[in-house]
Amino acid sequence: MKIRKFNEAYEPLDIEYIKQCFIDFIDSGAGTKIDGNFIEISIELPMKFSLAMGSKYEYISDENNKLEKFIDGHEKNNEFFKEIRNCMAKLVDEYPDYRVSAQIGSADSWSNYIHIMILLDNKYFK
Amino acid sequence: MRIRKFNESSEKEIDSEYIKQCFMDFFDNGTARMQSGSSAAYGNWVEIRIDTEKIKGLKEYNNDYERSRRSSANWVTNTDNISKYADGLIKNSELIREIEICLKRIADEYPDYAYKIWSNGLNGNLEKSDVVLSFWP
Numbered sequence: 001m002k003i004r005k006f007n008e009a010y011e012p013l014d015i016e017y018i019k020q021c022f023i024d025f026i027d028s029g030a031g032t033k034i035d036g037n038f039i040e041i042s043i044e045l046p047m048k049f050s051l052a053m054g055s056k057y058e059y060i061s062d063e064n065n066k067l068e069k070f071i072d073g074h075e076k077n078n079e080f081f082k083e084i085r086n087c088m089a090k091l092v093d094e095y096p097d098y099r100v101s102a103q104i105g106s107a108d109s110w111s112n113y114i115h116i117m118i119l120l121d122n123k124y125f126k
Numbered sequence: 127m128r129i130r131k132f133n134e135s136s137e138k139e140i141d142s143e144y145i146k147q148c149f150m151d152f153f154d155n156g157t158a159r160m161q162s163g164s165s166a167a168y169g170n171w172v173e174i175r176i177d178t179e180k181i182k183g184l185k186e187y188n189n190d191y192e193r194s195r196r197s198s199a200n201w202v203t204n205t206d207n208i209s210k211y212a213d214g215l216i217k218n219s220e221l222i223r224e225i226e227i228c229l230k231r232i233a234d235e236y237p238d239y240a241y242k243i244w245s246n247g248l249n250g251n252l253e254k255s256d257v258v259l260s261f262w263p
Contacts (some may be wrong), residue, residue, distance in 0.1 A: 056246060060243040103185045
């Protein structure tokens with residue numbers, strides 16, 4: 001675990017270590033966007049992931065389109081979420097002062113992506 | 127298995143009691159509600175609503191670095207959030223698996239019944255969400 005000391009010099013994000021934590025996703029095509037002390041990793045989920053916001057109901061299945069297919073997709077997404085959780089935990093163990101947020105895309109073009117945003121604490125920004 | 131006979135009445139009935147019996151575990155634990163009726167489009171129908179796991183949703187992606195930077199003071203690393211979120215999704219998958227078993231029981235007895243399933247919240251983010259199953263003969 002690396003915790004910054006009170007009078008320690010400012011250090012940038014450890015991009016290499018972050019990428020290492022998410023290497024399986026990055027190798028599989030996850031996008032990364034790096035901007036100074038900010039990195040965003042965009043991971044595509046196996047199944048379109050609808051937030052179904054508000055009171056909108058979405059069709060899942062009928063007698064011709066069996067529930068099994070929907071469940072399989074849902075469970076594949078669940079596995080992704082568990083792996084992402086493990087990657088984030090690995091990163092936070094090493095760098096507890098990084099700010100990390102997992103966000104879900106809601107717009108159509110991002111509706112099957114989960115975005116991991118990693119940022120240095122604001123107080124280190126100049 | 128009950129198949130309609132050739133000269134049986136064209137007024138198709140639906141066995142709402144049997145359908146309810148198939149979902150009895152959900153009714154017993156208080157997460158299911160049933161209503162029935164008839165319409166010109168579907169004839170007699172039965173609708174069952176089953177509450178889904180309440181999952182605190184993840185933040186919505188805004189694709190705006192400056193906005194993320196400003197709001198990052200509240201992030202405080204949500205590894206715990208994503209853990210709870212993943213657990214909630216798994217519980218909802220288990221619920222759908224149980225529903226699938228109920229549907230097989232109905233299909234065994236009434237292979238002619240049609241159904242449709244909707245949901246508004248299997249992936250969380252809603253205060254109250256459910257799965258809606260509609261059946262008609």
